[in-house]
Amino acid sequence: MNFAAWIATLLLVLESTAGDILISRAMKQIGDLQALRRRLGTWRVVASVLRNRTFLLGVGFMALGFFTLLAALSWADVSVVGPACSSLTFLTNALAAKFFLKERVDRRRWAAALCVAAGVSLLASQKR
Amino acid sequence: MTPRKYLVLCSVMVLAALGDTSLSRGMKQVGSVSPEHWTRIFVALLSPWVVGGIVLLLGFMASYLTALSWADLTYVLPATALGNIITAGLARAFLHEDVTPKRWIGILLITVGVGFVTRGPALTANDSGPQGNECQPVAAQGER
Numbered sequence: 001m002n003f004a005a006w007i008a009t010l011l012l013v014l015e016s017t018a019g020d021i022l023i024s025r026a027m028k029q030i031g032d033l034q035a036l037r038r039r040l041g042t043w044r045v046v047a048s049v050l051r052n053r054t055f056l057l058g059v060g061f062m063a064l065g066f067f068t069l070l071a072a073l074s075w076a077d078v079s080v081v082g083p084a085c086s087s088l089t090f091l092t093n094a095l096a097a098k099f100f101l102k103e104r105v106d107r108r109r110w111a112a113a114l115c116v117a118a119g120v121s122l123l124a125s126q127k128r
Numbered sequence: 129m130t131p132r133k134y135l136v137l138c139s140v141m142v143l144a145a146l147g148d149t150s151l152s153r154g155m156k157q158v159g160s161v162s163p164e165h166w167t168r169i170f171v172a173l174l175s176p177w178v179v180g181g182i183v184l185l186l187g188f189m190a191s192y193l194t195a196l197s198w199a200d201l202t203y204v205l206p207a208t209a210l211g212n213i214i215t216a217g218l219a220r221a222f223l224h225e226d227v228t229p230k231r232w233i234g235i236l237l238i239t240v241g242v243g244f245v246t247r248g249p250a251l252t253a254n255d256s257g258p259q260g261n262e263c264q265p266v267a268a269q270g271e272r
Contacts, residue, residue: 020205023193024196024201024204027196030197031197032197033198034132034197034198049193090209093201093202094202097201101200101201103201105202106248108248109202109244112202112206112242115206115237115238115240115241116206116209116237116242118234118237119209119235119236119239120209120212121234122230122231123213123231123234123235123238124212
């Protein structure tokens, strides 16, 4: 994998993490969607999600990540970019959730993130 | 955690796996799309597998957002990682891929990781509650 592919993969991980963190924060701001749907109805809940700026910013980062993925795939094999990105994203999400979302990422959750990251990496590297 | 919340987590896993598999099957029918002929991507929208995949992934997104509205990101992501195993199973069923020892180890690690995280609480953060949106959460805290 060349230098450009590494940079694109790193950028992809950062964009995916930013997207996940922003969307998670937006959902916490809005509240329990199941309970809101019962109270306000589906369309008002959908409207409140689509009006949330944090959510829209998160979706923007996800979209940016998609185009970065396309660029990364043009420089390196999907069998390298896929596992590297999906496993690294589990770890960066845990780190970012601790600092930006103030989640209590205890040893149990770190162990889970590490196991899943390693597992996904092994699974994905065989896919294609 | 209520049975309904476990159902939402299961939906995240199953819909993502089915959506990815459906898209993959549709794109294999369409064939490779080169950057020079990128407009060919719109042909893919005529494939029922691609359309079905998009619908399934919209369902996945709705379930994922619902799960994030009452659970931590560091809970939802590992807890729904079993979806990767479902995807591998579907790929094997449709594409007749082999499950190598390396892949079995991957499946085992994901299962252990899911076991770790699901034995803990779903929500640990947000003591301050919602921040500045007109929709106020009405969920009973006791459910969490």
